[in-house]
Amino acid sequence: MPELPEVETVRRSLEPILIGKKITQVEVNLPKLIKIPSGDANAFITTLTGSAFKDIRRRGKYLLFNMDNDWALVIHLRMTGRLLYVEKTAPIAKHTHFIFSLDDGNQLRFHDIRQFGLIYLVPSDQIDLISGLKTMGPEPLGTEFTLDCLKEAIKGKKKKAKVFILDQTCVAGIGNIYADEILFQAGIHPEETIDKLSEEKQNALWQAIKDRLKAGVEHRGSSIKDYVDGFGEAGTFQHQLKVYGKSGQACLNCGKQIEKIKVGGRSTAYCPECQKK
DNA sequence: AGGAGGCCCTGGGTGC
DNA sequence: TGCACCCAGGGCCTCC
Missing domain, CATH: 3.20.190.10 (MutM-like, N-terminal)
Structure with a gap:
């Protein structure tokens, strides 16, 4: 994808x-x-x-x-x-x-x-x-995507965290794989209401968005099933995934079982221990 | 405003 | 072996 x-x-x-x-x-x-x-x-x-x-x-x-x-x-x-x-x-x-x-x-x-x-x-x-x-939101790897920019986008929104980061008008370019990985890294429950996040969590989300997308680019993308680049070459970021596609497996961080739920109609993998509401 | 559901589409997987 | 069914999901749509 x-x-x-x-x-x-x-x-x-x-x-x-x-x-x-x-x-x-x-x-x-x-x-x-x-x-x-x-x-x-x-x-x-x-x-x-x-x-x-x-x-x-x-x-x-x-x-x-x-x-x-x-x-x-x-x-x-x-x-x-x-x-x-x-x-x-x-x-x-x-x-x-x-x-x-x-x-x-x-x-x-x-x-x-x-x-x-x-x-x-x-x-x-x-x-x-x-x-x-x-209607596209800010580029998360561009200089315009500041912490204040994210806070401004969050303000007053009652969406679930996962729905928020998948919304292209809030932040550009995030899909289902990176959404799950970002929320795991930030320690945010995918169903947490976005404007209820503490200052600390908002900062963690901002960092995780940039960090995971940057890492994805550096590994030339995730080739789960269909994705290849312009020369038919697969990426390697799929080996760095911590929760996406890992439901039923032990969390690498705490050992608890990764769970799978639906959020905003999308399958969502998260760790119930590391991503508490 | 948010949420649920449908639609587009094929192929891979599962269960009987 | 065959058939029915479900799932994957980005963006856009409608309805509540």
């Missing part, structure tokens, strides 16, 4: 090889993934063909490819999306929905088993047309 560290790893893997490359041909096999212009493969193909990659940015879990014709190709990988840079002779894997042929003879392919991925093509100065980007 690509979250901030996985999306950032994809960005870093693709950036050096895509910048300056021109798209010579676009093949769309599943137009419904194009949200803007809605399902319009022809407009999508016409606009992108002949343009070159200028830069690749990331905002939350979105990848933004700025093209030299002032359009931006924006991609959200959701759960099973992959962006792969391959030779054009490589066999086409099942679930390959988009193929961008490049002027270096290789291809960038978008592959997505569950077809949940989202693709947008917007003028690069109008990325706010994408509602998820328009």
